Amino acid sequence: MENQKQRQAAYLRRSLFDQGYVDDQFIHLEELQDDANPNFVEEVVNLFYTDSARLIRNIELALENGPYDFTRLDNMMYQFKGSSSSIGAKRVKRQCCQFQEYCIAKNIEGCKNTFQGVKQEHATLKTKLESYFQMAREGSLYV
């Protein structure tokens, strides 16, 4: 018998996919959860946000002043994109790809603008995932 919170959690989860925040990699992560590891997805996401904060900070510093090392910027974003892809962060990943294209084109303004988009999507996803995980946890307490 589903309770209100479980329904809300399911709704939040559904909208993550419908609004393109996450892709099917997120489902593959969910498939790795079992009774012994019921919070695996949340653990990976938390690890992602802890780890990516460092990457974001480094990119930010590298974008502050010239001369700009586009190869280094591209490499840093490649790492960040990889982690984002591993958790299924679809929108974040798209911004990362755009950023890399600007690196190849050696377009610093494009890089800077897109990086704002990267940070924004990164932060928005965090909020949405936190809400979803919290609701899912609260819902499971009543089972």
Added chain:
Amino acid sequence: MGMAAADLQFHVLAVDDSLIDRKLIERLFRISSCQVTTVDSGSKALEFLGLQDQNQPCVSPSNQQEVEVNLIITDYCMPGMTGYDLLKKIKESSSLRNIPVVIMSSENVPSRISRCLEEGAEEFFLKPVRLSDVNKLRPHMMKTKCKSLSQQEAEKMVTEPKQESIEIANVPSQAPQTQSETVQQQQKSQANNNNNNNNKRKAMEENLSPDRTRQRYSSLTAV
């Protein structure tokens, strides 16, 4: 039989500089009933395997035997030693060259893929790596396990098992491409059915093909 259950469990060495990917790979293999060791660089992988830098003396053989690794899975793009460099070093080593190596990469570069396969990588996976990819690796890991198990058997017993062990050693070299394709097809259909199967090892054994191989493996892996 006298064999410990641990003898039949696969041990995977995973190499990746990404913390997230190490966690993922670890989970993928643990859920497949494998023991996993993760390291964040090629040089640490070689250290773990008992192979030091060329400038340093090699570890003695007795030390190497304590660490049995049935598969090495490594990221391609890593600072310092790439996955390709690591692959080469492993294949150049007489003690390590028989360990199957798998390369992972988030970039789909055909020339990179063929270079790795030519150098001896068993598989090349695009990231993010999925459970279905990991399921493909069972046959590769089985090769190393059964070789060492059959050597133990040959020491204990005399006639029939010896014949078995010789034939097992030969099987992998016979049309490996076809073998792995058939296995992949079987595993794809089985993997979906076996998602909720708690006895994952048993499910994996059923995925082996061809039939000849399955008969031999099941007699060896019976505990």
